[in-house]
Amino acid sequence: MTHTDPPRTDPRRIDVHQHVIPPFRGGAMTGRAGAVGWPAPAWDERSAIAMMDRRSIATGVLSYAAPLSGPDDPAGAREVSRRVNEYTAELMKNRPDRFGHFAALPLPDVDGALAEAAHALDELHADGVMVLSNVHGRYLGDPAFEPLWAELDARSAVVLVHPTAPPVAPVPGVPPPLADFPYDTTRAALHMTVRGVPRRYPRMKVILPHAGGFLPYAAHRFALAARLPTGENAGQPGGTPEDFVTDLRRFYFDTAISSGPATLPSLLAFAAPEHILYGSDFPMLPEDWGTGFDAALDEYPHWEPGRLHAVNRENAELLIPRLGMP
Numbered sequence: 001m002t003h004t005d006p007p008r009t010d011p012r013r014i015d016v017h018q019h020v021i022p023p024f025r026g027g028a029m030t031g032r033a034g035a036v037g038w039p040a041p042a043w044d045e046r047s048a049i050a051m052m053d054r055r056s057i058a059t060g061v062l063s064y065a066a067p068l069s070g071p072d073d074p075a076g077a078r079e080v081s082r083r084v085n086e087y088t089a090e091l092m093k094n095r096p097d098r099f100g101h102f103a104a105l106p107l108p109d110v111d112g113a114l115a116e117a118a119h120a121l122d123e124l125h126a127d128g129v130m131v132l133s134n135v136h137g138r139y140l141g142d143p144a145f146e147p148l149w150a151e152l153d154a155r156s157a158v159v160l161v162h163p164t165a166p167p168v169a170p171v172p173g174v175p176p177p178l179a180d181f182p183y184d185t186t187r188a189a190l191h192m193t194v195r196g197v198p199r200r201y202p203r204m205k206v207i208l209p210h211a212g213g214f215l216p217y218a219a220h221r222f223a224l225a226a227r228l229p230t231g232e233n234a235g236q237p238g239g240t241p242e243d244f245v246t247d248l249r250r251f252y253f254d255t256a257i258s259s260g261p262a263t264l265p266s267l268l269a270f271a272a273p274e275h276i277l278y279g280s281d282f283p284m285l286p287e288d289w290g291t292g293f294d295a296a297l298d299e300y301p302h303w304e305p306g307r308l309h310a311v312n313r314e315n316a317e318l319l320i321p322r323l324g325m326p
Contacts (some may be wrong), residue, residue, distance in 0.1 A: 014316035014323050015052070016100075016160070017209050017256045017279025018060035019043065022087040025064070025080075032066055036165070037175045041283040045091060049098055051287055055294055057280065058313075059323055061100030062088050063130040065162045065284060068106055071136040077106035081116050089124035100323060102130040102160045105148075108138055113148050121155060127320045128158030128205075133181075133188035137167040140188050141195030153201035158319060160207045161188055177284070186213035189251060194225055198250040205319060208251050209279060211258035216270035219248050252319065254279030255311065257290075259297040277319070278312045 021029050021043035030040040052060055064084045069076035081104045092099045103120030105113040113131075120126040129152065131140065138144075140161065152159060163181035170176050185208055192198060198206065208215065215222070223241035253271050256279030258264065267276065278297075280290050298308070317324030 012058040013056050013278050013312045015057045015060040015280045015282075016207060016277045016316055016319075017254045018048070018057075018062055018282050019065050019284055020062040020084075020088050020091070021283070022064070022084055024083065024087075025066075029066060036170070036177070038177055038284075039286055041286075043283045045095075048282070049095075051282055052098065055280065055287075055291065057278075059098055059100055060280070060282075061102055061127055061316075061320070061323075062091065063102040063160055063162060064088070064104045065130070065132075065164075067132065067136075067164065068104060074106065074109040074112060077109060078112045078116070080104075081106045081112075082119070085116065085120050085124055085126065089120075089126065092125075096322075100127040100320065102126065102128045102158070105129050105131055107131055107135045107148075108142075108144070110144060110148055114151055117148070117151065117157075121157065127322065128160060130160040130162055132164045133161055133184040134164060134166060139191040141191035141193075141197055143195075149197055149201045149204060153204040156203040156205070158205045158207065160209070161185065162209060163188075163213070182210050182213035184213070185210060186215050186218075189213070189215050189248070190222055190225075193222075193244065193247050196247075198247045202250065206251050207254060207277065209254050209281070210256050211263055211267040212251060212253045212271075215248060215251070216253070216266045219245055219270055222248070249275070251275065252277060252315075255293070255297055256281035257285060257293055259293045259300065261296070264296070264300055265302075273307060273310065274315050274318060276311045277316050 021041060033040045048060065068080040085103045088101045092101045103116065103124065103126040105116050107113050117129055120129065133140070163185045165176045165180055166184040166187060171179050189208055189212060223244040226239055226241045226244040249270070249272055252275045253267060254277045258267065282290060
């Protein structure tokens with residue numbers, strides 16, 4: 001039986017998809033947004049907390065969702081990731097009740113990413129790490145990244161895979177965040193799955209933003225990859241299409257920009273109930289746009305008892321127990 005009573009806004013949401021823009025990166029972020037025709041995001045601690053109060057968000061887990069440097073500047077990526085992570089860690093240290101932290105890693109520099117992950121998780125007490133869906137055109141199933149996944153799996157770490165522009169031309173007239181970002185999330189998840197990453201590293205908990213792109217809707221179509229000869233998909237884990245779907249269901253999914261009347265039912269039908277998390281995508285998604293998606297989530301008429309609260313809070317507490325502490 002479905003729950004048909006009008007749901008009430010949960011006053012204690014945990015937002016696993018919220019972004020930080022340190023003051024020393026504001027210009028870079030504004031320039032990047034302008035280059036793709038997207039509203040320039042602005043962020044500071046006070047406005048972020050005010051936004052969370054307006055939207056019933058108790059805690060926002062912050063991440064820096066942009067390339068750290070150009071493809072030929074690994075030293076720059078290491079420097080920027082360290083500065084961003086130490087800035088965000090200080091925010092979390094001062095307000096652990098309001099902020100969490102997914103640390104930026106300087107991929108494709110695997111040695112740098114391993115060092116930064118250790119520093120962030122051990123010294124800065126980050127709640128997890130964040131990587132982009134592709135790094136200068138290299139996707140996350142790349143064998144070169146195996147040492148990082150092995151280390152994060154050993155730590156049972158939480159990993160947010162944030163989308164970025166794919167290495168293809170955008171749809172004319174459509175900013176990449178609208179079409180290309182969910183496309184690239186899907187590509188990243190498929191590449192990891194075909195290469196067997198979720199199966200080999202089951203203790204690593206990977207969050208896909210925006211309901212996983214197109215993955216829930218097309219998961220059983222994608223599972224036909226299991227029927228292809230393994231020689232054409234080196235690294236494919238093998239098994240049946242059902243096994244492939246099981247691997248896809250290992251991912252976690254957030255609801256940012258994804259509570260529309262077609263998207264939400266697809267996500268709920270596919271994802272494990274405890275693997276769906278609330279996300280706002282603030283400030284990359286302007287607040288006045290995001291509140292409409294909040295309302296759609298709250299007003300969805302077919303929630304089973306307790307499931308909306310699980311999405312809003314309980315699932316995040318299971319994933320990151322610190323967030324459930326009083």
